[in-house]
Amino acid sequence: MNEQEFIKEKAILVGCQLPHISDERFSYSMAELSALTKTADGTVISTVTQKRNRADAATYIGKGKVDELMMLCEELSADILIFNDELSPSQLKALATYLDIKIIDRTQLILDIFAKRAKTREGKLQIELAQLQYSLPRLSGQGINLSRQGGGIGTRGPGETKLETDRRHIRNRIHEINLQLATVIRHRSRYRERRKKNGVLQIALVGYTNAGKSTWFNRLTAADSFEENLLFATLDPMTRKMTLPSGYSVLLSDTVGFIQDLPTTLIAAFRSTLEEVKEADLILHMIDSSHEDYQGHEATVKRLLEELEADDIPVFTIYNKRDQKRTDFIPSSGKNHIMTSAKIDGDLPVFKQAIEEFIKKELLVSYRVKIPASEGRLLAQIKSETMIKATTFHEGCEKYEVEGYILPEQNIMGELKKFM
Structure with missing residues (x-):
């Protein structure tokens, strides 16, 4: 066993199939949860599933399954439980009270992968925002959960110290991130407008x-x-x-x-x-x-x-x-x-x-124009901004006949109309 495999967390996956979910869809969803766990550097050691008419309001899976999970975690020395659904704050808190193990849900797992993958400042800000918004209503349950085991799946990104600070701090940070993202989004939208204008x-x-x-x-x-x-x-x-x-x-x-x-x-x-x-x-x-x-x-x-x-x-x-x-x-x-x-x-x-x-x-309209050879700037623009089908030079009139395709709303269209 190499060092990389050694540090991977051992995960037990938990899924609850409700009446509106077909067997096939449930099976794909659990397979996807396993693939997500692998992406987050976890190793799936067991999968626990059950069929229910509705999710248990208190613990999502019911007391019997909670007892079963407790024994399984001990027997397999699991590091983490990953639920294939989004747990409510009260469910997360109740499960954390019963089970002496780190617990995360599908949403947290996806957020964790995003935190691991984000490279740009914008990506990191967006991930921190999503994690803080997710954790805010779950602070009381997370306190028990995160103090049990530091690091690993579900704790990347803002980090556990931030998650355990008071709600006001988190709300202030959410406000700060939103202001920073608004600036980034304005820049991006100006850049997009410029691209649109250039056709x-x-x-x-x-x-x-x-x-x-x-x-x-x-x-x-x-x-x-x-x-x-x-x-x-x-x-x-x-x-x-x-x-x-x-x-x-x-x-x-x-x-x-x-x-x-x-x-x-x-x-x-x-x-x-x-x-x-x-x-x-x-x-x-x-x-x-x-x-x-x-x-x-x-x-x-x-x-x-x-x-x-x-x-x-x-x-x-x-x-x-x-x-x-x-x-x-x-x-x-x-x-x-x-x-x-x-x-x-x-x-x-x-x-x-x-x-x-x-x-x-689907997107372009065809055009045919005769452009005087003296219109070098326009000819260069046609070449760079439209899809050219054919170009013929007529020596007698010293004009280029150009056939091609163009976006109808493009700025250059007005110029071309003069030579059609």
């Missing part, structure tokens, strides 16, 4: 966590976004230039992975990250065609796009990992999709060509 077409790459977005983002833009087979590998928003086969340049934004039951504190905290999606002219929705619950993933992303009020933006679907796709896989998005894999040579140009064709069909 740069913006594309957002979205998808369920671990669908392969960052891998493709790197191939498409030659960037160095973090890519690994872990949930939430990407956290901070990243935007890079992508050049399409015609030479037309667009801006591509990588986004944080979507997930089922994404905590509301996170949707609020990462609104500016997801605003890249709302401002996009086109959404590339990437789906892992090798995952057994690919349809559930697709539905989750669509639902979250609706919540973000981004469901009116044109969507082009990419079914990724075609080299590992399931035998029963059926694409559900009609004509506007492509099957692809980052591991297959030759898929990159095909992917870029498909994006270009979709953009031409």
Whole structure:
């Protein structure tokens, strides 16, 4: 056993299946909790599940299961219990009274992963905000919980000392962070407005966590976004230039992975990250065609796009990992999709060509102009800001005939109209 494995916390996962959750969905959800635990550097040593008509108001799982967990924790020398749901402050407090072990819920686990992954100042601020908002109503239970074991899963980010200070301190810190984030968001929105004014077409790459977005983002833009087979590998928003086969340049934004039951504190905290999606002219929705619950993933992303009020933006679907796709896989998005894999040579140009064709069909309008050779500045602008199909020079009249495609609301459109 190497040192890295030695320091991993031993986790017992706890799930409660309620009547409205199908067996299949419950099974996927527990598998996802296990993957989240691995991403947070934990080792799953056991899983405890039960079916109930409703969650127990006091302890979520009921007294009998609490006793069972108590014995199991002792027998397996577990370090942490992770619940596959968001526990209420009173449930967390009651469980902490019964069980002499650190207890966290799914929301805390996701927040912890985000704290580990955040790299930029904005990302760190947003995570601290989400953690403080989550911990504020749970302070009394957390005191018992956090004093038991220092460090590890569920305690990264603001840290336990901050969580145990008084509510006023936390409220003041929340206010401070909100002021700092407002400044960051203003800067980001000015930058987006400038891009819009310059007529740069913006594309957002979205998808369920671990669908392969960052891998493709790197191939498409030659960037160095973090890519690994872990949930939430990407956290901070990243935007890079992508050049399409015609030479037309667009801006591509990588986004944080979507997930089922994404905590509301996170949707609020990462609104500016997801605003890249709302401002996009086109959404590339990437789906892992090798995952057994690919349809559930697709539905989750669509639902979250609706919540973000981004469901009116044109969507082009990419079914990724075609080299590992399931035998029963059926694409559900009609004509506007492509099957692809980052591991297959030759898929990159095909992917870029498909994006270009979709953009031409859905977002751009065609134009044909005759520009005098003396209009060098305008010709250069046409080259950099529109998608050129063909250019012909007519010597007799010393004019360039240019055919191409352009965003209808672009500033340069007014200039072109004079020469149509």
